[in-house]
Amino acid sequence: MLSAKAKTQLGNFLFVAPYMFVFAWLLVWPLMSGMGLSLFKADLFGGATFVGLENYGRLLSDPVFLQAVGNTFLFVLLCVPPLAIIPLILALLLNRSTRVAAFFRGVFFSSSVLSVTIVTLIWRMVLIPDGGFVANILAVFGLPPIPFFSDPGIVMGSMAIITVWWCLGLPMMLYLSALQQVPQDIYEAAALDNSRWWTTLTRITLPSISRTVVLVVIMQCVLQFQLFGQPQLITQGGPNGASRPIVLFIFEVGFRRWDIGYAAAASQILFAIILLVTLGQYLLTRKRTGDA
Amino acid sequence: MSHSRNQKWREVGVLISLIVLGLIMVSPLIWTVMLSLKSNGELLRSTANAFNPPYTGENYAAIMANSGVFRWLLNSAFVSTLQTLGVLILSSLAGYGFARLEFPFRNQLFLIVLFGLAIPEQAVIITRHQMFADLHLHNTYPGLILPGLAAPFGVFLMTQYFKAIPKELDEAAMLDSASRFKIFWKVLLPLTLPAQATLGIFTFLASWNDYWWPLISATRADMFTLTVGIASSQINFAQTSGLGYLMTQAVFASLPILIVYIIFQKYIVRAVAGAAVR
Numbered sequence: 001m002l003s004a005k006a007k008t009q010l011g012n013f014l015f016v017a018p019y020m021f022v023f024a025w026l027l028v029w030p031l032m033s034g035m036g037l038s039l040f041k042a043d044l045f046g047g048a049t050f051v052g053l054e055n056y057g058r059l060l061s062d063p064v065f066l067q068a069v070g071n072t073f074l075f076v077l078l079c080v081p082p083l084a085i086i087p088l089i090l091a092l093l094l095n096r097s098t099r100v101a102a103f104f105r106g107v108f109f110s111s112s113v114l115s116v117t118i119v120t121l122i123w124r125m126v127l128i129p130d131g132g133f134v135a136n137i138l139a140v141f142g143l144p145p146i147p148f149f150s151d152p153g154i155v156m157g158s159m160a161i162i163t164v165w166w167c168l169g170l171p172m173m174l175y176l177s178a179l180q181q182v183p184q185d186i187y188e189a190a191a192l193d194n195s196r197w198w199t200t201l202t203r204i205t206l207p208s209i210s211r212t213v214v215l216v217v218i219m220q221c222v223l224q225f226q227l228f229g230q231p232q233l234i235t236q237g238g239p240n241g242a243s244r245p246i247v248l249f250i251f252e253v254g255f256r257r258w259d260i261g262y263a264a265a266a267s268q269i270l271f272a273i274i275l276l277v278t279l280g281q282y283l284l285t286r287k288r289t290g291d292a
Numbered sequence: 293m294s295h296s297r298n299q300k301w302r303e304v305g306v307l308i309s310l311i312v313l314g315l316i317m318v319s320p321l322i323w324t325v326m327l328s329l330k331s332n333g334e335l336l337r338s339t340a341n342a343f344n345p346p347y348t349g350e351n352y353a354a355i356m357a358n359s360g361v362f363r364w365l366l367n368s369a370f371v372s373t374l375q376t377l378g379v380l381i382l383s384s385l386a387g388y389g390f391a392r393l394e395f396p397f398r399n400q401l402f403l404i405v406l407f408g409l410a411i412p413e414q415a416v417i418i419t420r421h422q423m424f425a426d427l428h429l430h431n432t433y434p435g436l437i438l439p440g441l442a443a444p445f446g447v448f449l450m451t452q453y454f455k456a457i458p459k460e461l462d463e464a465a466m467l468d469s470a471s472r473f474k475i476f477w478k479v480l481l482p483l484t485l486p487a488q489a490t491l492g493i494f495t496f497l498a499s500w501n502d503y504w505w506p507l508i509s510a511t512r513a514d515m516f517t518l519t520v521g522i523a524s525s526q527i528n529f530a531q532t533s534g535l536g537y538l539m540t541q542a543v544f545a546s547l548p549i550l551i552v553y554i555i556f557q558k559y560i561v562r563a564v565a566g567a568a569v570r
Contacts, residue, residue: 015389030416
């Protein structure tokens, strides 16, 4: 027989049990078995041989994978700074409680509710050199079209432009809610001092929301390392693999070539990169600001 | 005097920059709508006259006649709604459990759930795909809905929210010898409605727009969600039914979520702000 206390505790556990079951079944177990699978040479049809770390060794000497890693880092470098700065500027412009500000908040957030398939459909027709929106504008000024998707040196920049347009809504909202929490009396004191707006901005506003800036940068890094839909839908990773990110590599190896042990190893590397970058930024900023 | 005049000029400057930035922001959307109103034949020759008449509704008529798109729309609505309900139920129960109740290894389990926040979908996809293949869950509704239920964000949010509710409330109810479930259901749950709204909106949007999992799990056209369906007609971009028709698809597919957005805009903004404060 269970004691009364044990019974209560069992009853208590029943509240978390449904979620814990789904969590263990659909997240923890696939993660663990994925780590295991990465040590096998395996295909879809059940054949699997233990190869130890061979998949990882193969990845590190696979030019296609290394190019994908480089592409991904380039993409993150290209789109995270604009995604930290442009929404901040918008938030500073929109941090007021007028109807006009509310309207523009709605405008700048609207792209965030669209799915990646719609965003790519729209932007392909904006950037495509043959009859695209930008090409038409350039033509008015007698300028030649820009090969946004076919020049290997430009294609990741194009992906970054699309992504910034798509993703700037959430950081803007985060900044806005941070700005609203800056105590108003600091501003009133500054206004009495007749501080110029630039001084107010750099001395008061930015330091008060520095934690949100860090949050936005970390969130966007985590998110943008997972780039997939934009290049998969527009360029299929081309030209010559110049727009193939790590996730597209995993997708192709795992679900087109069915080399699932190899794909599992690549996904563990992506996981490790994301963890390291997040942890690194977290520790770095913690040291600097000395709190949180 | 000069101070307030500066102020006025600054207001004008802010307004002008907002209008310019806003136009840049919406110009791709306007461009898409304009193209969708053009005949495919004309667009094949040139898109230069997109902002000049004649316009036509033929692409919209064509989409209304395409039952596949409606099927995808229904699939999306069904999957997103059930996933949202599931997340709300599981997260509320677990949030209450972690915030209020005692059981062995509670803190350790919560820590593991927190760690789950850092697991990207791609790190689990290969083995999850295999598991679902073994269970014959691909191309089924449960197959599309289940993975979304494992996301730890909701549990985290609800736990924080339950913790912020004063304990005196449930202690008073405890004196009335109400059961734990009754306290949860009658006393505490109604107080969490703002958090439920936040979590519900986030989950619905994420689910509606998810591309990665349905792309891998739903391989039959009749099980596509709207995102995957639109992607499937996009892959052979050049040779498909025509630019105007594709752009009409984009407009048509954005409409439901944009309408939801406009109706719930106030709540969505509040939801984002609420999640930021955590």
